[in-house]
Amino acid sequence: MKLNIALLAGDGIGPEVIDQAVKVCDAIATKFNHEISWKPALTGAAAIDAVGEPYPDETHEICKNSDAVLFGAIGHPKFDNDPSAKVRPEQGLLKMRKALGLFANVRPTFTFPSLLDKSPLKRERIEGTDLVFLRELTGGIYFGEKGRRDGGETAFDNCVYTREEVQRLAKKGFELAMTRSKRLCCVDKANVLETSRLWRETVQAMEKDYPEVEVSYEFVDAVAMRLVQWPNSYDVLITENLFGDILTDEASVISGSMGLMPSASLGSDIGLFEPIHGSYPQATGKNIANPMATVLSAAMMFENFGLLEEGKAIRAVVNNALNRGIVTEDLAEENNAYGTKEVGDWLAENV
Amino acid sequence: MKLNIALLAGDGIGPEVIDQAVKVCDAIATKFNHEISWKPALTGAAAIDAVGEPYPDETHEICKNSDAVLFGAIGHPKFDNDPSAKVRPEQGLLKMRKALGLFANVRPTFTFPSLLDKSPLKRERIEGTDLVFLRELTGGIYFGEKGRRDGGETAFDNCVYTREEVQRLAKKGFELAMTRSKRLCCVDKANVLETSRLWRETVQAMEKDYPEVEVSYEFVDAVAMRLVQWPNSYDVLITENLFGDILTDEASVISGSMGLMPSASLGSDIGLFEPIHGSYPQATGKNIANPMATVLSAAMMFENFGLLEEGKAIRAVVNNALNRGIVTEDLAEENNAYGTKEVGDWLAENV
């Protein structure tokens, strides 16, 4: 297969972890006889510095003409304490999601037996956790009308959803549930919000098309609780943009393996694959960042192309490295840490 | 002191736990020479059944003419799977909050040394946790315009905040921080929402009036993570209505003592005091519900009247009962559970 992949390394540790994923993908390409052509492009603070825009048109062109996007991380401390700054890296992220039509953010949370003790939760609470959130990513309060009235004294954000937006996200949820344990949880706040009532009635109407899937409906506040109490009671969860933002981050830390969690953002055309961790500015350039989440995001990318063996090979080599302790300092036993680059090299050599 | 207290027992286990709190309050009144006149009134499903309204005008009159409201719990399974039902218990709750002007929901999360092992978190993560959320309760997306367009195909909920709404909540936050460790965390999503930017700029402008308070600003998704990782790193947190709904529930389960967590909802006039747990329909009438959260809510009520000794006496007797194992089955060692009523009697006799 010939693959054109846009490479958006971004800020902070983004470039370092992306470099390792590229090595691993190239090794996979060699082994399985694919040809990958990488198309680097600017994003985030790096793009603001270079051209004054966090998601420049040129970057969008490159993404649109690729088969997938591999994304590092964005964000820089110089923007952190000024949320109203005119140009911010996050704006690029939102613009990109919308422009590429990436409406479904897929966020798995799973555990690695060797890392269970890193979890803040007790072992019996976290063991066996293997859930996936599908977060709607291009609608809701993120993209509704927002602004000020009364000379700036009143602020508003409008949350809007159409039935179609709910349907296309829910469809992915039902389909994913069919490939797993056939349980789907719709997370909403239907006791208060009209948009949530639309979500719930839309999903309810779709149940008949997937008679094998057992659907439950839970309020977002209840899910925020049960995720901490019994995360292993969930399988596939679907939810709207803002609830998904909060709950997927909550879910990411319970496993104790946050540095390993990948994600995908899918649309009708193109997919974007990125680690869930941030740009981790303090670690930049120190060769200490954990590249595994990015490498596992690349596994999701291959799987999304239907290249399941390739994805499996990446997961296998990551497991292998974990078992042998070929890991960065966040996961290493004292004094046995490998560098970002050394972990990447080992993974690439051993796929 | 002469106190008129409206008594809204509500549904499920509400009446049982309220009964115990009344006994304890009466014992406190005798001991400290107060006179409490209780004014029972209908709310929740019980009120819908009786008069077709979850928060009837008569109940509102009683509340308005009282010095405080002691509240049990509302909600009944017959309403659960029909979020769009015309009349729902939750609507009464929202109507009541608005009508009584209860704009600040005070939700402490603390630990009891003897209950640490009930927490889903590892001991070293939860030990020493003692935080308080101040959740804005009468604004935001809960009370903004909501509805449908396009023949029902599009739904919207508007989130609105005025500077004044933020100020009065933040003021309570700063004042509370001054009585504690002088640390205040403002939780928002200022990188995406205009209402959050108003929150942040308003709180930033108030910092100069409380020079001793150290204020931090965190995004809601980051707080959802850190609450699980390092809950004891927080002290006072202020946030808007919907974020508060999600985060206070998340916080409530980390302590392992959810059945003990009280809350207060304060306005400029009247305060309402209630346990954070729900109506727990399965337990109704079984004399197994834990009354301690309601009893501790009564302690918050006395403290809010400035009756600090009375509050202290209630907290002391609850601690005493916990240490002696005078507890309901949710906290008891096997076969040593007391009934709801027996725990209430013991507390009342021993204040």
Ligand SMILES: CC(C)[C@H](C(=O)O)[C@@H](O)C(=O)O
């Ligand atoms: C940076 C921010 C705008 C973004 C979001 O809220 O979607 C981030 O938190 C995420 O989850 O990808």
Ligand SMILES: CC(C)[C@H](C(=O)O)[C@@H](O)C(=O)O
């Ligand atoms: C029942 C519901 C409307 C309510 C809310 O969302 O405020 C509840 O979850 C709460 O936190 O008191």
